[in-house]
Amino acid sequence: MVKAAQEMKPEAITERRRGWFLNIYTKLAIAYLFAPVIFMIVFGFNDPQGRFNLSWQGFTLKYYSPSRLFEFEELNQAITHSLTIAFLTALLATILGTLIALALTRFTFKGRSALNLLLFVPMASPEVVLGAALLSLFVTLNFARGFTTVLIAHIMFSISYVVVTVKARTAGFDQNLEDAAGDLGASPWVAFWTVTFPLIWPGIMAAALLAFVLSLDDYVITLFNNGGYITLPLWIAGASRLGVPVQVNVLGTLIFMIGAVYAIVSIIRTRGERVSSIH
Amino acid sequence: MSSVHLEGVTKSFKDMVAVDNIDLDVREGEFLSFLGPSGCGKTTTLRMIGGFEQPTSGKIFLGEDNVAGLPAYKRNVNTVFQSYALFPHLAVAENVGYGLKRKKVGKDETKKRVEEMLELVDLPGYGDRRINQMSGGQQQRVALARALVNRPGVLLLDEPLGALDLKLRKQMQLELKRIQSEVGITFIYVTHDQEEAMTMSDRIAVMNAGHFEQIGAPQDIYEFPATEFVASFLGASNLLDGDVESGDGGMTRVKLAVGSTVSVPTNRMPAGAGHVRVGVRPEKLHITGAGATGDGGGTSANGHGANAVEAQVMVSTYIGVSTSYECRTSDGSKIVVYVQNLGNSAQPIGAGATVRLSWDPEHTFAVGANGGGK
Numbered sequence: 262m263v264k265a266a267q268e269m270k271p272e273a274i275t276e277r278r279r280g281w282f283l284n285i286y287t288k289l290a291i292a293y294l295f296a297p298v299i300f301m302i303v304f305g306f307n308d309p310q311g312r313f314n315l316s317w318q319g320f321t322l323k324y325y326s327p328s329r330l331f332e333f334e335e336l337n338q339a340i341t342h343s344l345t346i347a348f349l350t351a352l353l354a355t356i357l358g359t360l361i362a363l364a365l366t367r368f369t370f371k372g373r374s375a376l377n378l379l380l381f382v383p384m385a386s387p388e389v390v391l392g393a394a395l396l397s398l399f400v401t402l403n404f405a406r407g408f409t410t411v412l413i414a415h416i417m418f419s420i421s422y423v424v425v426t427v428k429a430r431t432a433g434f435d436q437n438l439e440d441a442a443g444d445l446g447a448s449p450w451v452a453f454w455t456v457t458f459p460l461i462w463p464g465i466m467a468a469a470l471l472a473f474v475l476s477l478d479d480y481v482i483t484l485f486n487n488g489g490y491i492t493l494p495l496w497i498a499g500a501s502r503l504g505v506p507v508q509v510n511v512l513g514t515l516i517f518m519i520g521a522v523y524a525i526v527s528i529i530r531t532r533g534e535r536v537s538s539i540h
Numbered sequence: 541m542s543s544v545h546l547e548g549v550t551k552s553f554k555d556m557v558a559v560d561n562i563d564l565d566v567r568e569g570e571f572l573s574f575l576g577p578s579g580c581g582k583t584t585t586l587r588m589i590g591g592f593e594q595p596t597s598g599k600i601f602l603g604e605d606n607v608a609g610l611p612a613y614k615r616n617v618n619t620v621f622q623s624y625a626l627f628p629h630l631a632v633a634e635n636v637g638y639g640l641k642r643k644k645v646g647k648d649e650t651k652k653r654v655e656e657m658l659e660l661v662d663l664p665g666y667g668d669r670r671i672n673q674m675s676g677g678q679q680q681r682v683a684l685a686r687a688l689v690n691r692p693g694v695l696l697l698d699e700p701l702g703a704l705d706l707k708l709r710k711q712m713q714l715e716l717k718r719i720q721s722e723v724g725i726t727f728i729y730v731t732h733d734q735e736e737a738m739t740m741s742d743r744i745a746v747m748n749a750g751h752f753e754q755i756g757a758p759q760d761i762y763e764f765p766a767t768e769f770v771a772s773f774l775g776a777s778n779l780l781d782g783d784v785e786s787g788d789g790g791m792t793r794v795k796l797a798v799g800s801t802v803s804v805p806t807n808r809m810p811a812g813a814g815h816v817r818v819g820v821r822p823e824k825l826h827i828t829g830a831g832a833t834g835d836g837g838g839t840s841a842n843g844h845g846a847n848a849v850e851a852q853v854m855v856s857t858y859i860g861v862s863t864s865y866e867c868r869t870s871d872g873s874k875i876v877v878y879v880q881n882l883g884n885s886a887q888p889i890g891a892g893a894t895v896r897l898s899w900d901p902e903h904t905f906a907v908g909a910n911g912g913g914k
Contacts, residue, residue: 440592441625443612445639445690452613455638459629 298517305510312504324507336508339496343477346408346492350415351473357416358423358472359465365424366431383421391418392485399486406488414486415479419472426471430464470523477516542603542616542693542726543568544589549598549608551584558584560750561598566694566728571720573729573737576747577773582730583698585747589728590696591615602693613642618687619696622703624679626671632658632682633667639690657685660719677708684719694726701736713739734774738762746770763821764808768907771819778825778875779817780849781909784809791901794818798869802847803901810908817909820847822876824903827865828896829889848898851875853891863888867895 304314308321323329331337364370365377383391395414399406434457442452480494487495497509544566551559559581566572574582587593589600591612600608607615618639626635633654640650658664661681666674674682680700687695697716701709717740720727731737737744738758745755746769754766765771771779782796791803794816802818810816851867858881865877875897889895 435623435625437621437623437625438627440612441619441621441627442638443592444590444617444619445686446613446642447638448613449611451642456627456629 301510302514302517305507305514307507307510309507314505314507314510324511330508330511333506333508335491336496336500336506339491339493340512342408342490343493346411346415347473347476349412350419350476351469353412354416354419354423354472355465355469358420358468359427359461361420362424362427362431366428366434367436380421380424383418384425388418388479388481392482395482396485406486407490410486410488411483411490411492414482415476418479418482419475422471422475423468426468427461427464430461434460474520543601544694544726544728545599545601546585546589547599547601549585549588549595549600551581551588551593552596557750559588559595562751564745564752564755566726569724569726571717571727571729571740571742573731573741573744574747575731575734575737575744575773578732580747581750582732582747586619586696586698586728586730589694590617590619592619616693617696618690618692618694619698620680620683620687620700622699624683624700626679626682626686628671630671631667632663632669632671632674635671635682636667636686636689638686643690653689654685657689660688660722661685662715676703677712680704680712684716688719688723688725692725694728697727697729699730699732701731709736716740738774746773748773763903764905765819765907766810768817771905771907776822776876777819778822778873779819779907780869780873780875781871782816782818782906784814784816792906794906796849797871798849798873800847800849802849802904804904804906805902808905810906813906813908815909816906819905819907820899820903822864823878823880824899825875825877826898827867827877827879827889828898829893846898846901847904848896849875851895851897853889853893853895856888856891858888865889865895867897 304317305324306320306322307314307317308319308323309316310318361376361380365373392414395410395417396406398404399410404410438456438460439449439452442456443449447455478494479492480498483492483495491499493512497505500506500509544564546562546564548561548563549559550557550561562585574585576582584593588595588608589602591607591610591614595608598608599606602616612619627638630638633651636654636657637650640653645653654667655664658666661684663678663681663685666678666682671679671682680703683700700716701712704712713736716727716729720740729737729740741758743755743757744761746753746761748769754761754770761770762774765774765777768779771777780796780798782794782802785793785795785801787793787806787809790806792806792809793801794804795801796818804818849869851869853865854868855866857864857866860881862878862880865879867875867877869875877897
């Protein structure tokens, strides 16, 4: 062993040491990122005796049965609210944001650079500021808080992310392709749907998912503007004062699994495409 | 198949005039090239015929119809783009069939025509490939097939071979010419490569600064350039300043600034000019040592050497098939001479020697002294 180390070139030793360090560091980073998620998943199988799901009491699958999972009417309603808002936010913010991204990349118009800059404001400002500002706006306008204000707020903060995501795709778009479509007899409308749209579709999908997740997740802005329209994060935050039921862990686990499965599938698909394009 | 006719077409972008009041007649089934340096307006003119740009003023006729103002998708014209602009999300056959699908051609017919077209461009059986699986040369052919399958009246080609390497380029030039004669469609081809234009075209329209300098068959343009720009853009030219002295019958006498008087066919003289530049191509010149008087005093029996000037050899370069001499006349004009190396007896003339350069009046042309920039 000593002899082997002596024979090794100095660079090889640093190389190996770095490899060892990087290895440990990577594992620590992954553990740090996933510890809360793993904790959440594990405690979804806990069978607590009291109100608090904080110490391990025994394994059970009973909270995965629909009758137990959906036993709290308020929780069910919060889930419905959150999914409704997230779906509508993803839909509307993606449509509006995609149109903005297209306009920003292909036209020069008055206020273009100002718009480009202002789009970063919702991303850069603290949520608590946005939430409070929106609330004072709605109060000034005498606009009743509820479903509509929550939806408006969510679309407002999601649009910027949609624009940035879609723009990454439209900026690299070859304008000649639309000329070519027109040359072959496609009207601008047909050219958009047969050429432009399919090519920027992956960007639009990514943006819609991002908007959906951002909306599903939002607590601070919704807290200011909900007017009694309780979403899942609001309900969980409220419940945590009395003890979070195991159902929340189970729901969290299920949502996480959907995301994980989606990620894995898309990785496999892109890998498959890369392989097929090599051959 | 249809003819193209431009009438007073102008295109300006803000205060820049890209195309300046041009007229053009392209005959049915013709292969016509727009040749010119970058920024001369050739691509803009092509894009106006294609419908991607609208003229600021003027008329564009495809066959009988004035299409100025109509968008590209309403014109019976197809384009092969410089970047090919193939649709990356569609397979080769879907790319080629795209135009037919827009015209609502039936599935079976589309399939048949796409296959025929892929065969024509030498890509049979490639229909299912993805675009990114094709090489540059193959993509070029797909772009050509995608345009031709629509049986357009006119096919526009915007420097389509620009991205290919030299060998493939030469091959595609011949291929394009073959395909054009096979389908018989009018081709308008944009290029800045004079050799490419010469190889393929029935006629060449030389463009400069937004207007046509000369339109004609490759031989006419090369042998008898109408302007100084054409003379220097296509091949090498020797231009000598002179003043018109007199004309008799078919020949006009021009007194050159270097001293001698030469004959120029009158029909190659610019109209109404007193001061002209007389031109002759380097390979048309005969070079003889000043001592040798074999050619006589400028009126040999066979007509050779009827025009002559004296000059001094500055540089002589042996190239193999030929020797190139760079000479200078007494007034400082540069004259380049190419002499073919026909036998091993030919003694290259050394630098510094005084020589006599002579040529046939039939090979002489003249351009206006102030016309065209260099």
